[in-house]
Amino acid sequence: MKKGELIATRDGFGDEIAELGRENKNIYVVDVDIGKSCKTGKFSSSLPDQYVNVGIAEQNGAGVAAGLATTGKIPFVVTYAVFGSLRMCEQIRQEMCYPNLNVKIACSHGGLTPANDGASHQAIEDMGVLRTIPNMTIIMPADYNAARKLVKAATEMYGPVFLRFTRDAVPVVYDEDQEFTIGKAVRVRDGGDVAIIAVGDTLRLAIEAAERLHAKGIEARVLDMHTIKPLDTDAVDSCIADIGKIITVEDHNKINGLGSAVAECIAEAGHGVLRRVAIQDQFGQSAPYERLLEINGITVENIVAQAESLM
Amino acid sequence: MREQKKLELEGRAKQLRKIALTMIYEAQSGHPGGAFSAADIVAALYFSEMRINPKDPKWPDRDRFVLSKGHVCPIQYAALGTLGYFPEEALHTLRKENSILQGHPDMKKCPGIDISTGSLGQGASAAVGMALAGKRDGRDYCVFVIMGDGEMDEGIVWEAMMTANKYKLDNYVMILDNNGLQLDGPCDKVMPGLDMSKKAADFGFETFDIDGHDMGDILDVFDAIRDRKNGKPKFINARTVKGKGVDFMENKAEWHGNAPNAEQYADAMAQLERGLK
Numbered sequence: 001m002k003k004g005e006l007i008a009t010r011d012g013f014g015d016e017i018a019e020l021g022r023e024n025k026n027i028y029v030v031d032v033d034i035g036k037s038c039k040t041g042k043f044s045s046s047l048p049d050q051y052v053n054v055g056i057a058e059q060n061g062a063g064v065a066a067g068l069a070t071t072g073k074i075p076f077v078v079t080y081a082v083f084g085s086l087r088m089c090e091q092i093r094q095e096m097c098y099p100n101l102n103v104k105i106a107c108s109h110g111g112l113t114p115a116n117d118g119a120s121h122q123a124i125e126d127m128g129v130l131r132t133i134p135n136m137t138i139i140m141p142a143d144y145n146a147a148r149k150l151v152k153a154a155t156e157m158y159g160p161v162f163l164r165f166t167r168d169a170v171p172v173v174y175d176e177d178q179e180f181t182i183g184k185a186v187r188v189r190d191g192g193d194v195a196i197i198a199v200g201d202t203l204r205l206a207i208e209a210a211e212r213l214h215a216k217g218i219e220a221r222v223l224d225m226h227t228i229k230p231l232d233t234d235a236v237d238s239c240i241a242d243i244g245k246i247i248t249v250e251d252h253n254k255i256n257g258l259g260s261a262v263a264e265c266i267a268e269a270g271h272g273v274l275r276r277v278a279i280q281d282q283f284g285q286s287a288p289y290e291r292l293l294e295i296n297g298i299t300v301e302n303i304v305a306q307a308e309s310l311m
Numbered sequence: 312m313r314e315q316k317k318l319e320l321e322g323r324a325k326q327l328r329k330i331a332l333t334m335i336y337e338a339q340s341g342h343p344g345g346a347f348s349a350a351d352i353v354a355a356l357y358f359s360e361m362r363i364n365p366k367d368p369k370w371p372d373r374d375r376f377v378l379s380k381g382h383v384c385p386i387q388y389a390a391l392g393t394l395g396y397f398p399e400e401a402l403h404t405l406r407k408e409n410s411i412l413q414g415h416p417d418m419k420k421c422p423g424i425d426i427s428t429g430s431l432g433q434g435a436s437a438a439v440g441m442a443l444a445g446k447r448d449g450r451d452y453c454v455f456v457i458m459g460d461g462e463m464d465e466g467i468v469w470e471a472m473m474t475a476n477k478y479k480l481d482n483y484v485m486i487l488d489n490n491g492l493q494l495d496g497p498c499d500k501v502m503p504g505l506d507m508s509k510k511a512a513d514f515g516f517e518t519f520d521i522d523g524h525d526m527g528d529i530l531d532v533f534d535a536i537r538d539r540k541n542g543k544p545k546f547i548n549a550r551t552v553k554g555k556g557v558d559f560m561e562n563k564a565e566w567h568g569n570a571p572n573a574e575q576y577a578d579a580m581a582q583l584e585r586g587l588k
Contacts, residue, residue: 049447052478060436060470067440070418070426071371071448075440090430091467095437099418099427 001144001172009165010108012147014039021047028075032061038078038108058083062091069101081107081123081164085130096160097135103160110164111251115289122284128256130162131229138229140164140200145174153182168289170201183227185235191219194307195239198249199225199258206249209303228258236265240272245310247275254278275306317526324354328556328583330389336576338406344566346386348490348551351524357390360533365394368422374452375425375441379434380459381415388412396423432465439474442483453482461493464502476515479542490553492564511546523549557582
């Protein structure tokens with residue numbers, strides 16, 4: 001996909017998993033009756049022998065995937081982020097993370113992006129809850145191109161991985177040849193006055209804010225922290241040491257997401273200041289995605305204002 | 312021949328009960344009641360029915376054993392230790408720091424454990440994944456999953472059974488250790504009693520009712536199901552007695568999760584030595 005095009009990151013997952021499945025017969029998809037919405041159609045129609053649909057039974061889907069993984073398969077349980085974290089939470093803990101099995105959870109509808117569906121379908125706590133479970137890796141790609149690369153990387157690493165995608169279309173910010181390493185932030189822009197660390201599609205807001213700040217004579221370093229666990233603490237520590245002023249941006253509750261993870265680094269370093277642009281510990285509602293972000297101050301304007309307040 | 316095998320397996324079951332009780336006594340912690348109700352079935356599986364190789368615990372074609380009621384693992388550990396999956400000395404380390412024998416089965420620590428369990432109901436699901444992989448890969452193994460009757464309260468069990476039926480997993484064998492008691496008391500007082508065989512049949516399973524302490528019954532049912540490639544998952548409703556083999560433990564919910572004191576231990580070991588009535 002070319003830069004600037006609008007496409008949901010769930011499409012990046014759907015396109016990539018179908019290709020990976022053709023190359024590796026051990027890759028399985030375990031659907032829970034929302035395959036259409038999660039973009040597994042190409043996979044299920046072309047690879048029926050690697051496809052399972054357990055119906056609307058997320059907990060069982062997680063368990064079946066764990067059983068498949070004990071035989072050497074690389075199963076992807078595919079659902080919405082709110083169910084793929086909370087509905088099957090204890091199965092994730094007991095049957096994926098505790099035995100450290102090679103199961104992936106691929107979730108559309110991350111954050112506020114199932115905007116019109118309302119709070120029941122908006123996952124605002126998912127990454128925070130899963131961040132506390134040992135052995136778990138948590139990834140949210142910024143765009144379609146990043147989604148494809150990071151899905152591939154997830155199949156190439158051993159162990160449980162939670163991948164979070166957007167339901168709604170978001171602009172492509174990366175070139176197709178951009179490379180990604182799980183656990184390593186991408187430095188998207190350099191600057192020495194403030195660091196803006198973003199996860200997921202909010203990276204586009206961070207980039208635009210950095211451009212506006214540049215016009216005001218403030219230079220921002222922008223990091224894409226696509227993996228919030230394991231956190232790239234070296235990259236965060238460099239921001240603390242080099243700049244000391246950090247803004248985190250995420251479509252996730254302000255508690256226990258990216259902002260909290262960075263706050264842990266700052267507290268341990270003993271210096272540095274932080275502003276968290278995130279969901280304000282409140283549930284969402286049915287409304288356009290951009291409006292829901294605005295209600296929580298997850299906007300270019302607010303990132304700029306936060307940066308200026310730190311100068 | 313048959314009679315000899317039956318006698319041998321009864322002896323194995325006696326040994327497993329004694330080892331499990333000693334483990335629980337030494338740990339002063341564990342679940343003897345459900346371990347004893349499952350003992351005869353576990354003995355028949357490990358010492359007769361299952362195609363396994365203790366020297367190669369991860370043999371891809373092995374039969375799988377999933378102890379979904381993971382809290383009764385001392386009875387499984389007793390079998391694994393006897394078969395040489397790990398040094399027998401380890402049998403004295405149950406629930407101790409750094410032991411391979413955790414309070415609930417841990418597949419990463421203990422050789423021969425096919426999936427970590429302990430959170431009830433989840434073994435039923437994982438076993439479906441194993442059975443499905445066997446079918447898709449053209450492997451001929453069976454997956455035996457032992458359920459507690461209290462465990463059938465968990466909704467995930469029925470989700471798993473629907474999936475086993477959908478994918479025609481005739482290599483999936485669910486064995487219900489139907490001892491009638493769960494932690495808070497009689498199962499049918501905790502939740503209304505229903506005919507589990509009928510329910511399983513409604514979920515597409517081929518069902519078998521046996522006396523779970525009659526070695527002849529147990530061997531007969533395993534003989535009957537191994538080669539029944541009829542597209543139907545199997546459900547063995549084994550009528551059992553919680554605490555079977557020790558009079559003061561039998562049919563007592565109090566012995567769900569209690570370790571005996573020295574006097575009780577000596578009494579129980581003497582009773583077990585005399586064999587099942």
